[in-house]
Amino acid sequence: MKKQQGFTLIELMIVVAIIGILAAVALPAYQDYTARSRVAEGLTLATEARAVVADNAANVVPDAAGGFAAGYPTSNAIGVATAPCNAAGDCVLTLGNNGAAGGSQNVNTITVDTANGQIDIAFGTRVSAVGEETLSLVPTAAGNGLVVGERPTAPIIWTCFAADKANAPAEATLPGNIAPAECRA
Numbered sequence: 073m074k075k076q077q078g079f080t081l082i083e084l085m086i087v088v089a090i091i092g093i094l095a096a097v098a099l100p101a102y103q104d105y106t107a108r109s110r111v112a113e114g115l116t117l118a119t120e121a122r123a124v125v126a127d128n129a130a131n132v133v134p135d136a137a138g139g140f141a142a143g144y145p146t147s148n149a150i151g152v153a154t155a156p157c158n159a160a161g162d163c164v165l166t167l168g169n170n171g172a173a174g175g176s177q178n179v180n181t182i183t184v185d186t187a188n189g190q191i192d193i194a195f196g197t198r199v200s201a202v203g204e205e206t207l208s209l210v211p212t213a214a215g216n217g218l219v220v221g222e223r224p225t226a227p228i229i230w231t232c233f234a235a236d237k238a239n240a241p242a243e244a245t246l247p248g249n250i251a252p253a254e255c256r257a
Contacts, residue, residue, distance in 0.1 A: 107199050107250035110178040111207065114193040115232075115252070117167065118182055118209060120144075122230060125189040125211055125218075132223050135160045139186030139220040140211075150175035160186050170196040180205070189218045192243045200246055207255060208233040208244040 125140045133142045141163040143156045149166055151174055157163035164183045168176035178199055183192045191209040199205060210217070210231050213224035233244040234251035248256035 104249055108252065110199045111195065111246070111250060111252065113176070114179045114182075114195055114199075114207065117176070117179055118191050118193050121165075121182055121184050121191045122209065122211075125184065125191070126228050129189065129211075129213075129218055129224050129228060132221060135186055135220040138163070140189035140218065141184035141186045144184050157184070157186065162186070168196055170198070187220050189220075190241065190243070195246065200250060204235070204245050204247055206243050207246045207251060208241050210241060 121141075121144060124142075124144045128138070128140045128142050133139055136159070138144075138157045138159060141157040143158075144163050145153060145165055146155070146157050146163050147153045147166045148164075150169055152166075162183050162185055164181050166175075166181050167179045169180060176196075178196055179193060180196050181192075181194045183194070184190070185192075189211045193207045193209070195205045195207070197205075210233060211228050212218065212231065213228050214226035218224060218228070232252065232255035233240040234246045234248045234255040234257075235244055236248040236257045237244070237255060238257060246255075
């Protein structure tokens with residue numbers, strides 16, 4: 073009677089193959105999970121912009137004075153603040169430069185449109201590839217877009233848009249697989 077001395081080569085190859093298959097499935101899921109957590113940072117940083125838009129809508133701030141973004145802090149580079157938003161157009165707050173020192177490693181910019189209150193969050197390359205990095209938050213009241221200079225007649229509802237969600241604005245380019253559930257199709 074012969075005692076078994078260890079594993080055969082075939083048995084070891086089967087174990088290695090199983091581990092390889094599990095790793096091939098787990099790695100992409102982990103990468104998506106990591107990117108989603110970085111997107112959550114951008115949504116948290118956009119909270120201030122949402123409050124500014126709601127306050128300016130309630131106070132009927134005209135577009136020439138900054139509209140929905142009046143008073144929102146702006147900057148043209150990391151740590152280089154400019155005057156708070158006080159004119160029509162897009163007001164941009166620069167928070168990072170793809171992980172450059174001193175700024176956010178995940179969120180590059182938060183842009184507020186003074187005319188309609190739309191907030192666009194542009195993420196760095198740690199989150200998504202260039203050209204596929206923007207998540208949009210669109211405010212509506214009573215099912216209609218906000219109109220600068222008019223007080224909303226109902227509560228403001230924010231809708232989040234990734235690239236694959238129906239009726240997404242052109243600015244929304246973030247792939248749905250890394251966007252929060254409420255932002256994707």
